[in-house]
Amino acid sequence: MEFHAEFAAQRGQFALEMRLRTSGARVGILGESGAGKSMTLRAVAGLLKPASGRIAMGGRALFDSSGGVNLPARERQVGYVFQQYALFPHRTVAQNAAFGLAHLTATERDARLRPLLKRMHLDGMEGRYPGQLSGGQQQRVALARALAIEPQILLLDEPLSALDFHVRALVEKELLDTLAAFRGVTLYVSHNLEEVYRLCDEILVLARGRVLAFGAKDEIFLHPPTAEVARLTACKNISRARALDGMVEALDWGLRLRLGRTDARAQFVGIRANHVTFADAPGGENVFPCSVVESTETPFRRTVYLRLDDAPDSGWHLQAEVWKDRWEELKNRPAPWHVRLDPSRLFVTLA
Numbered sequence: 001m002e003f004h005a006e007f008a009a010q011r012g013q014f015a016l017e018m019r020l021r022t023s024g025a026r027v028g029i030l031g032e033s034g035a036g037k038s039m040t041l042r043a044v045a046g047l048l049k050p051a052s053g054r055i056a057m058g059g060r061a062l063f064d065s066s067g068g069v070n071l072p073a074r075e076r077q078v079g080y081v082f083q084q085y086a087l088f089p090h091r092t093v094a095q096n097a098a099f100g101l102a103h104l105t106a107t108e109r110d111a112r113l114r115p116l117l118k119r120m121h122l123d124g125m126e127g128r129y130p131g132q133l134s135g136g137q138q139q140r141v142a143l144a145r146a147l148a149i150e151p152q153i154l155l156l157d158e159p160l161s162a163l164d165f166h167v168r169a170l171v172e173k174e175l176l177d178t179l180a181a182f183r184g185v186t187l188y189v190s191h192n193l194e195e196v197y198r199l200c201d202e203i204l205v206l207a208r209g210r211v212l213a214f215g216a217k218d219e220i221f222l223h224p225p226t227a228e229v230a231r232l233t234a235c236k237n238i239s240r241a242r243a244l245d246g247m248v249e250a251l252d253w254g255l256r257l258r259l260g261r262t263d264a265r266a267q268f269v270g271i272r273a274n275h276v277t278f279a280d281a282p283g284g285e286n287v288f289p290c291s292v293v294e295s296t297e298t299p300f301r302r303t304v305y306l307r308l309d310d311a312p313d314s315g316w317h318l319q320a321e322v323w324k325d326r327w328e329e330l331k332n333r334p335a336p337w338h339v340r341l342d343p344s345r346l347f348v349t350l351a
Contacts, residue, residue, distance in 0.1 A: 003153060003185040007053025007063065009043050016040065016209040018053075026179055026186040028200030028217070030193065030232060035206040037189040038083075041155045044187065045080050046073035057152050057185070074100070076153070079146030083158040085138050087130040087145075093117070094126040096141050100149040112148060120144045121174070136167045143178060152184040159188075160195065175199065193234045197221070205229050226351045227268040236319040237276065241269040241348060248348060253318070254311040257286055259346050266348035273303065275345035276320035278330060279338040286343060289336040290318070295327075302327040306339055 002023045009016045016036040020027070029037045042048040044055055046062065049070060055063040062076050063069060087096050094113060101109045117123050120140040130138055139159060146154060159175065160168050176199055179186055190196050196203065196217075203220045205213040213220055213229045224230040227238050239252035243266045249256050250269050257269065279287045289309040293316040296303045301323055305316035318339065322330065330337070 001058040001152065001184065003057050005040075005044060005053075005055045007043060007050035007055060007065075009039060009048060009050040011039060011048070014039075014209060016043075017211070018043070019211050020204060020214060022185060022202060024183065024185060025202050026188060026200040027202045027204055028196030029187060029189045029204050029206060030191075030196060031206035032232070033191075036209040037206055038157055039209075040206070041080070041157055041187060041189060044076075044153065045078045045155055046071060046076050077149065077151050078153045078155060079149060079151035080155045081139075081142045081146050081157065081159050084162060085130075085142040087138060087141055089130050092127050092129055093122055093133070093141050096130070097122075097144040097148055099145055112150075113144075116144050116148055119178075134167070135163045136171045139163065139171055140174070143175070147178070147182070154179075154182055154184060154186045156186065156188045158190055161191070172199070203233075205232050207232060221272070222345075223347050224270075224349060226349050227270070228351075230268075230270050230347075230349065234272075235270050236273045238268055238270040241266050243348075248346075252312075253308055255288060255308065255341075257341060257346060258343050259348065260344040263348050263350070265350050267351055268349045269346060270349070271318075271341055271346050273319040273321040275342060276306075276318060277340045277342065278320070278322075279340045282338050284340065286341040286346075287338050288341075290339045291335050291337065297324070300324060306337075308339070309336060 005018050005020045007018050016039050018040055029040060031037050039048065043050050050063060052065045054061065061067065061069045062071050097113055097117060098109050101112060117126065120143060122140055122144060160172055163171055179199060188196065188200055200217060202215060203217045204211060207228060213225050221233060224233060230238055239250040242249045242251060243262065243264045246262060247256050247258050248262060248266055248269050290306045293305045293307050301321050304320045304322060306318040306320060308317045311317050
């Protein structure tokens with residue numbers, strides 16, 4: 001079922017222009033704070049009225065300025081999980097989950113809620129209040145409330161950000177299972193790039209209220225259309241570029257590179273840190289001498305800051321991310337090391 005949103009909205013001095021069309025997909029919305037992510041969700045939910053445009057699901061208009069359509073939130077079949085869950089503290093788990101089901105009889109509500117609460121691992125907790133629940137349990141109640149109305153669209157605004165680190169992975173897996181079974185369209189807002197990549201099929205990148213990119217997640221990550229999209233999707237290695245005959249010159253790195261595909265209009269060239277590798281010996285395509293300036297670590301990976309021997313300035317030029325077992329193999333190598341920039345992993349952008 002196709003979801004279509006093309007609208008303009010204003011809040012104070014901030015203007016949002018949204019363009020999105022998708023069919024039954026999980027769409028991750030990325031952007032810095034103030035980009036318009038939550039504002040987009042509120043417009044779809046009916047909590048914010050756009051100035052103009054159209055929002056439709058399966059051909060059914062939720063908002064259409066030209067046709068005078070602006071369905072109230074309760075009629076839109078939209079489930080919304082807010083960042084802080086917005087549970088009613090004076091209502092029980094069952095009462096919170098049933099909040100949107102007042103139009104059903106008690107028997108119908110029970111038949112709707114019982115299997116849903118069991119699937120959310122909340123059976124036996126129906127009489128508890130939010131203050132008696134863990135963060136993960138509160139998140140599941142909020143998700144159950146959103147799903148209880150049998151929505152066509154599911155909106156999730158930073159649904160894992162309020163969770164402690166040790167429960168986030170478990171709740172994320174439960175959320176992935178829930179989204180896999182959901183047959184409507186999901187719009188998923190998060191600042192966590194890896195979380196969006198794991199949970200979503202498509203990615204929309206917002207900046208300053210404008211859509212910079214939208215498409216399949218692999219395409220956005222491997223071939224970002226602009227340098228800004230590359231930066232907003234956490235690419236750490238970007239250089240100004242000049243196209244050559246079948247190659248590209250990375251001006252900030254002092255390198256001439258062969259690429260898997262080139263564009264004579266290229267203005268930037270980039271490669272993601274996890275795609276930077278190391279050759280065992282000098283020579284070969286896109287292999288260059290380098291030295292390690294410094295490195296930092298996480299529990300499982302090492303970020304290595306590299307200075308290219310022939311680069312035009314000092315400091316570091318490239319970041320590489322390597323698993324710790326690979327780092328143990330590399331760290332005692334004599335200088336110089338030899339970094340390899342795989343032609344199939346390099347990308348060029350036009351702006």
